[in-house]
Amino acid sequence: xxxxxxxxEAQDPQPSSAxxxxxxxxxxMLRSLDTVIDGFIDTDGALVPILQTAQNxxxxxPEKVLKHISLRLKIPYSEVTGVVSFYSFFSTVPxxxxxxxxxxxxxxxxxxxxxxxxxxxxxxxINVGETTPDRMFSLEVGRCFxxxxxxxxxxxxxxxxxxxxxxxxxDIISQYQHEGEDVKEAR
Amino acid sequence: MPKIFVNHKEVEVKADTTILEAAKSLGLxxxxxxxxxxxxxxxxxxxxxxxxxxAKTLVAACSTPVVEGMKIHTNNKRVREARRTVVELLLSExxxxxxxxxxxxxxxxxxxxxxxxxxxxHYKGEKPEVKIDxxxxxxxxxxxxxxxxxxxxxxxxxxxxxxxLFPQKRGYKTMIGPxxxxxxxxxxxxxxxxxxxxxxxxxxxxxxDIDKVWEALENKTKHVVVQTAPAIRAALGECFGYxxxxxxxxxxxxxxxxxxxxxxFDTNFAxxxxxxxxxxxxxxxxxxxxxNKEPVALPMFTSCSPGWIKFAEYYYPDxxxxxxxxxxxxxxxxxxxxxxxxxxKGVNPADMVVVSIMPCxxxxxxxxxxxxxxxxxxxxxxxxxxxxxxxMIESAGIDFKTLEDGEMDSPLGFSTGAxxxxxNTGGVMEAALRTVYExxxxxxxxxxDLRLAPVEGLKGIKEASLVIKGTIPEWNFLENVExxxxxxxxxxxxxxxxxxxxxxxxxxxxxxxxxxxGGCIGxxxxxxxxxxxxxxxxxxAIYKEDAGKKLRKSHANPQVxxxxxxxxxxxxxEKSHHLLHTKYQERQKV
Numbered sequence: 001x002x003x004x005x006x007x008x009e010a011q012d013p014q015p016s017s018a019x020x021x022x023x024x025x026x027x028x029m030l031r032s033l034d035t036v037i038d039g040f041i042d043t044d045g046a047l048v049p050i051l052q053t054a055q056n057x058x059x060x061x062p063e064k065v066l067k068h069i070s071l072r073l074k075i076p077y078s079e080v081t082g083v084v085s086f087y088s089f090f091s092t093v094p095x096x097x098x099x100x101x102x103x104x105x106x107x108x109x110x111x112x113x114x115x116x117x118x119x120x121x122x123x124x125x126i127n128v129g130e131t132t133p134d135r136m137f138s139l140e141v142g143r144c145f146x147x148x149x150x151x152x153x154x155x156x157x158x159x160x161x162x163x164x165x166x167x168x169x170x171d172i173i174s175q176y177q178h179e180g181e182d183v184k185e186a187r
Numbered sequence: 188m189p190k191i192f193v194n195h196k197e198v199e200v201k202a203d204t205t206i207l208e209a210a211k212s213l214g215l216x217x218x219x220x221x222x223x224x225x226x227x228x229x230x231x232x233x234x235x236x237x238x239x240x241x242a243k244t245l246v247a248a249c250s251t252p253v254v255e256g257m258k259i260h261t262n263n264k265r266v267r268e269a270r271r272t273v274v275e276l277l278l279s280e281x282x283x284x285x286x287x288x289x290x291x292x293x294x295x296x297x298x299x300x301x302x303x304x305x306x307x308x309h310y311k312g313e314k315p316e317v318k319i320d321x322x323x324x325x326x327x328x329x330x331x332x333x334x335x336x337x338x339x340x341x342x343x344x345x346x347x348x349x350x351x352l353f354p355q356k357r358g359y360k361t362m363i364g365p366x367x368x369x370x371x372x373x374x375x376x377x378x379x380x381x382x383x384x385x386x387x388x389x390x391x392x393x394x395x396d397i398d399k400v401w402e403a404l405e406n407k408t409k410h411v412v413v414q415t416a417p418a419i420r421a422a423l424g425e426c427f428g429y430x431x432x433x434x435x436x437x438x439x440x441x442x443x444x445x446x447x448x449x450x451x452f453d454t455n456f457a458x459x460x461x462x463x464x465x466x467x468x469x470x471x472x473x474x475x476x477x478x479n480k481e482p483v484a485l486p487m488f489t490s491c492s493p494g495w496i497k498f499a500e501y502y503y504p505d506x507x508x509x510x511x512x513x514x515x516x517x518x519x520x521x522x523x524x525x526x527x528x529x530x531x532k533g534v535n536p537a538d539m540v541v542v543s544i545m546p547c548x549x550x551x552x553x554x555x556x557x558x559x560x561x562x563x564x565x566x567x568x569x570x571x572x573x574x575x576x577x578x579m580i581e582s583a584g585i586d587f588k589t590l591e592d593g594e595m596d597s598p599l600g601f602s603t604g605a606x607x608x609x610x611n612t613g614g615v616m617e618a619a620l621r622t623v624y625e626x627x628x629x630x631x632x633x634x635x636d637l638r639l640a641p642v643e644g645l646k647g648i649k650e651a652s653l654v655i656k657g658t659i660p661e662w663n664f665l666e667n668v669e670x671x672x673x674x675x676x677x678x679x680x681x682x683x684x685x686x687x688x689x690x691x692x693x694x695x696x697x698x699x700x701x702x703x704x705g706g707c708i709g710x711x712x713x714x715x716x717x718x719x720x721x722x723x724x725x726x727x728a729i730y731k732e733d734a735g736k737k738l739r740k741s742h743a744n745p746q747v748x749x750x751x752x753x754x755x756x757x758x759x760x761e762k763s764h765h766l767l768h769t770k771y772q773e774r775q776k777v
Contacts, residue, residue, distance in 0.1 A: 066366075067777040076350025077374065077777040081366035085356045092367075 029057045030068065037072050047075060047083055051090060060091045088141050095138040096131045098176045100124070101155045105144030108152040112166075116152050117141065119166035123173055136177065189255040194262065206248035206259055207235055217261055218270070218299045220277075220387045221336040222249045224718050226345050232336045233273045234299060237261045245269050271303045279310040281388070282317055282331030288389040289578075293715055295387035296334060318362065322370035324555045325378040325394060325548035325711075330362050333390035339363060339382035346704060348679035349498070351376040363390075366777075375501045375776045377678065379494035379702045380548030380572075380711020393548045393712055396569045397579055403540040403568070404447040410532070411540040413448040414520045414599075415439060417455050418546040418610035418707035419573050421728040425714035426577025427587040432724030434732055437592025442580045443544075444593055453595050454543065455602030457520035458609040458618070460750065461491065462741035464767050465513045466623045467758035469697055470662070478664050484508035486673075486688070486695040489615050491515045493553035494702030494711075496771060498678050503685055504773035512768040516609065517543050517550055518559050520599065521566030522766040527754045528599055529562075536564055543570045546610075546710030549702065561766045572712025601746040604637075604739030607732040612676035612706035613642035613649065614729070616699040620653075620672070621740045627655060627662040637739055638730075645705060645719055647680035648673065650695070676701040 036053045040046035050073070054065050061084055070077040084090040088101070102108075102117040121127060124137050131138045147153045150162035154172075161172060188199045193213060200209040205228065210217050220232035228249035235248040240258035245266065253259075260266060278300060285291050317331035337354065340363060344350040354361050355368050365374040383391045403411050420436040429435065443451045468487065475483040490496060490511040499506055514522070520543075525536040543550060547570075553559065554567040571579070580587055595601065605621050608614030617639050624632040631637070633653075641651040652671040673695045675681040681700045687693040703709045705722035708729060733739060741747065755762045 070777050076344060076353065077366045078351055078353035078355070078364075079344075082353040082355050085367070086354075088357075 026058075030065070032057055033065070033068070034072070037069070040073075047073060047080065048087075051080075051084060055090060060094050063092070066092075088143055091129070091138065091140065093129065093138075094131060094135070096134075096136050098136060098156055099138045099140060101140045101142040101145075103142045103145050103147075103151070103153045103155075105142070105148065107148035108144075111151040113152040115166050116154060116164050116169070119169045120154070120173075123169050137173070189253055189257075191253050191256065192258040194260060200253055204253055206237055206239075206246070206251050206253055206257075209253050210248065210259075210261060215261060217248045218302065219249055220295060220299070220334065221338055223338050223341045223385065226341050229337060229341070232277075232334070234270055234277075236266060236269045236273065238263060238266050267303065270299075271305055274300050274303055275305060275308050276310055277334050278305070278308050279312060280315055281334060282314055282329075283388070284332075288332070289392055289395070290389035294389065295716075297388075313359075315359065316362075318364075318368065320364070320370045321394065322372035323376065323378060323394070323552065325380055325551040326371060326376075326383055326391060327394050328364065328371065328391050329389065330364065332388050333363055334388055335361055335363055336387060337363065338385045338387065339391060342381045342385055346677050346679055347377065347379060347381055347494075347498075347702070348502075348682045349375060349377055349379075352382060375774070377494040377497040377501070377702065378549040378552040379678070381703060382711075383548060384709075384711045384713065384715060384717060393572050393575065394551060395575065396551070396571055397575055400542055400569050400571060400579070403542070409538055409540050410449050410534045411447070411542060412450040412452055412524055412528070412599075413443050413542045413544060414452045414454045414457070414517070414524075415443070415544040416517070416546055416550075416610070416707060417458060417607050417729065418710060418713070418725070419544050419576070420732065421610065421708055421725040422546065422573050422713045423577060424587075426574065426581070429588075430724070431721040432728040434728045435587075436732065437594075438587060438590040440593035440595060441590040442585055442587060445585050445590075446579060446583055448542070450596045450599075451593070452520070452524070452599040453602050453606075454516050454520055454545075455606035455609070456599045456744070456746060457516035457523065458491075458606035459603055459741035459744040459747045460519055460523070460767070461513055461516050461609075462605060462618050462622050463747060463751075463758045464519075464763060465489065465511050466619050466626065466741075468511055468513065469619070469623060470626065471759065473665065473696065477668070486698050487511055489619075489699045491609065491615060492549070492700060492702045492707075493547070494549040495678065495681060495700045497549065497552070497774070498681070498702070500771055500774040501776040502682065506685060507771045507773065510771060512770065514559075514767055514769045515550075515553060516606075517545065517570075518553065518566055518769070519767050521554070521559070522561040523750065524599060525562035525564055525566060526766060527750060531598065536562055539564075540568045541566065543567050544573065544576050545570050546573050546707045546713045547703075548572060548711040550712075558769055573710075574712060574714055577714065598746050598749065601744060602736075603741055603744050604733035604736035605741040606744075607729055607736070610707045610729045611643075611726045612645070612701050613639070613674045613699065614706065615701075616642050616672055616674050616697070618741060619697070619699075622742045624653075624655070625740065625742065627659070627665055628657045629659045630657060632740075636734070642672065642674045642699075643726075645722060647677055648675045648684050650674070650693075670697070671695045672697045672699075674699045676706050677704045678702055 033054050055061050066080050070080045104113045126139050128139055128141050152164050154161045154164050190199050207217050217235045219235040230247040230250040236245040237248045238260040239246050320328040339352050343352045351365050351374050354363055362368050403409050423439050424433040424435040440451050472483050472487055475481045488510045490513050521541045524541050529536040551570040554570050559566050605618035621632045621637055642649045650673040652669050654669045655665045658666045675684045708725035709717050709722045
C-alpha cells in the first residue's frame with residue numbers, strides 16, 4: 001500500500017482542509033485537483049496519481065470528478081472508469097470513517113482470507129464496496145499488502161492486523177467503534 | 188532481410204516484422220483472436236502461440252519480432268496443445284449459444300476450435316455474468332459471448348478516436364464495455380459498428396431488423412420500396428462466396444425483387460441529388476466569403492456519414508456550422524420517396540415503407556433521429572446492413588449465384604458514376620468536383636479520367652488543390668482561386684485533420700470525412716472480415732462500376748433533372764430546404 005501514502009498531494013499548494021479544518025467545498029477541491037492536473041499535462045501515466053490525489057481530496061471518486069479528469073486529461077471516460085474499477089484501492093462510493101481492507105492475495109486466500117472477509121461482511125452487515133449506514137466503516141478487498149508471512153491480513157486504515165481469526169473480528173471492529181465515539185464526544 | 192527457419196524451412200523475411208506478419212507473408216496462417224491489422228499488438232488472446240527454439244516458453248507470434256537465425260515452429264505438438272488449452276479456457280467461459288448464434292457461420296472462435304480439433308472442454312466452472320445491451324438503434328452487445336480479446340477496444344479508441352469501450356473491473360469479473368458497464372446509449376458512441384465488424388464472436392452485432400422488414404413485405408396494405416447504398420454492390424457477393432471486389436449489382440436487384448419489394452431503387456440516385464445540393468451549397472458559401480465578404484463557416488465538411496455527424500456533435504461542436512446542411516443520401520431518398528414518388532405513384536405516404544440496405548450500422552441510428560421526418564412520416568423506416576440482406580436472401584431460399592441481372596426501377600433508380608464512388612474514401616470529393624468545376628467553368632473537370640489521384644487510396648489524410656481557370660461570368664470571382672480540399676477516413680484521422688485546422692496549421696475550402704476506414708465499403712455493416720486487402724478490392728470494384736457508366740457526373744442524371752423540373756425546382760430552393768437539409772445538435776461527450 002506504499003502507493004497510498006505517496007500521493008502527489010504534497011504538490012498541492014493549498015490543501016483543501018488547510019483554512020478552517022472543516023471540509024472544503026466541492027469547488028475548492030476541484031480547484032486543488034486542477035492545480036495537480038496542471039502539473040501532469042502531457043505526462044504519460046498521469047492518470048493513477050491524479051486519481052489518488054482526487055480520492056484523497058474527496059474521500060472517494062465521485063462521477064463528476066471522474067468526468068472532469070477524463071476531460072482534462074483527454075482520456076476516454078471508459079478508460080478512466082476502467083482504471084478505477086481495476087484497482088481495489090479506488091472507491092466510487094463515499095467511504096466510511098474507517099476503511100477495512102481484507103487481503104485476498106494468494107497467501108491470505110489460502111490461509112482463510114475469504115472466511116475473514118465473510119466475517120467482516122456479517123459483522124458490519126455490508127458487502128464489499130459498501131459503507132455502513134452510520135458512515136463508520138467501508139469494506140474493501142485488497143490484493144496483497146506485502147505481508148504474506150502474516151497471512152491472513154486485514155488493514156483498517158493504516159493499521160495492519162495479522163493472522164486474523166474470524167472469531168476475533170467483532171473485537172477488532174469494536175476497537176474502532178469506540179475510538180470513533182471518543183472522537184465524536186471530544187468534538 | 189533476416190533469414191529465419193519456419194518449420195525447418197529456411198526463409199528470408201522482411202526486417203522489423205513480427206513472427207505473425209512474417210508467417211502471413213509466407214502464406215502460413217497462425218490463428219489469432221486479438222490481432223488488429225496496422226495497430227500495435229496487445230498479445231491478449233494467446234492463441235497465436237508458437238515455439239521458438241531456445242526460448243524458455245512459447246511466445247505470442249503477434250508481439251514477437253523476428254531476429255536473424257530464429258527457429259520457429261508454428262505447428263508442433265507443444266504448440267497445438269498449448270493453443271488447445273488456451274481456446275478451451277476461452278470456451279469454458281463463453282456463453283456462446285452456438286446452435287442459434289447469428290455468428291455461428293463465421294465465428295472466428297468456433298473456426299479456431301474446430302481447426303484445433305477440440306471435441307470437449309476439459310475445464311468446467313463458473314460462467315461470467317451475462318449483460319445484454321440493446322439500448323441503441325444500431326448495436327447489441329452480449330457480454331456472455333465476449334472473450335475479452337479487446338479488438339473492439341482497439342478499433343473504438345485507436346481507429347475511431349472515440350474510446351467508448353474499455354475493460355471494466357478486473358480478472359474474472361472483467362467486462363468490456365462503456366464506463367461502469369453502462370449501456371451504450373448513456374455514453375458517447377457514434378454507432379459506426381466497427382466493433383461489430385471486427386468482433387471475432389457474437390458479442391457485438393447490429394440490431395437485427397429483418398423481422399420488421401418481413402412483416403412490412405407481408406402486409407398487403409403497404410407499398411414497400413427499397414434503396415441500396417453504393418457500397419453494397421461491391422460487397423454483398425462475399426455473403427455468397429464471391430471473392431471480395433466482385434460486383435453483383437444486377438443479381439442484388441433481382442434478389443431484392445424476389446424478396447417482394449414493390450420497387451427497387453438506388454441510394455445512388457440520392458447521391459447524385461446530394462451532389463447537386465452540396466455542390467451548390469459549397470459555391471454559395473464561397474460566394475458569401477469571397478464576394479460578399481460575409482462571415483461564413485469554411486471549410487465546409489461533407490455530411491453523408493452519420494457516424495462522423497455524431498462524432499462532430501460530441502467532440503467538435505464548434506465545427507457544426509461547417510458541416511454541410513445536406514442530409515445524407517439515405518435520408519434524402521426517404522424524404523423524396525414519401526413525397527415526390529408517393530404522389531407520382533398515387534400511394535398514401537402513410538402506407539409506404541422505405542427500407543434501406545446500408546453498409547453501415549450508424550444509418551440505423553440516423554434513420555431514427557427525430558428530425559428525419561420531413562415527409563410528415565419517418566422518412567426511412569428500416570435499415571438493414573449488407574450482412575442482414577445476405578442473411579435474408581439466404582433464408583428466403585434464393586440461390587443468389589444463379590440469379591439473372593436485373594435493372595433498377597424508375598424514377599428513383601438511375602445514377603451516374605459520380606454516385607457510385609460515394610462508396611469509398613475520396614469518392615464524394617471527386618463526385619463534387621466533377622460537378623462544381625463544370626458549373627463554374629462550363630468545362631469538364633480536368634483530371635485524367637475524371638479522377639483525382641491524390642484523394643484516392645487508403646492513406647488516412649489526403650489533400651489536393653487545383654487552380655480554377657476559365658470561369659464563366661457568373662463565377663468569375665473564382666478565377667485563379669486555388670481550391671484546397673482534404674479527405675479523411677477513420678474518425679481518429681478526421682480528428683487529427685480538424686485539430687490541425689483548429690491550430691491554424693492547415694487551410695482548406697472543402698473536406699470529405701467518412702467514418703469508417705476505406706469509406707463505406709469498409710463500413711460496420713459489411714461482410715466480415717474486412718482488412719486493407721479487402722478494402723482495396725472493393726474500391727477497385729466501385730471504380731469499375733463508375734468507369735462502366737455512360738454518365739459519370741451527377742448533374743447529368745436525367746432523373747435528377749426531372750425531379751428538379753417537376754418537384755424541387757432548384758438546388759437550395761424552398762422545397763429542397765425543407766426536404767433535403769437538416770441541422771445538428773451539440774451532445775455531451777461525457
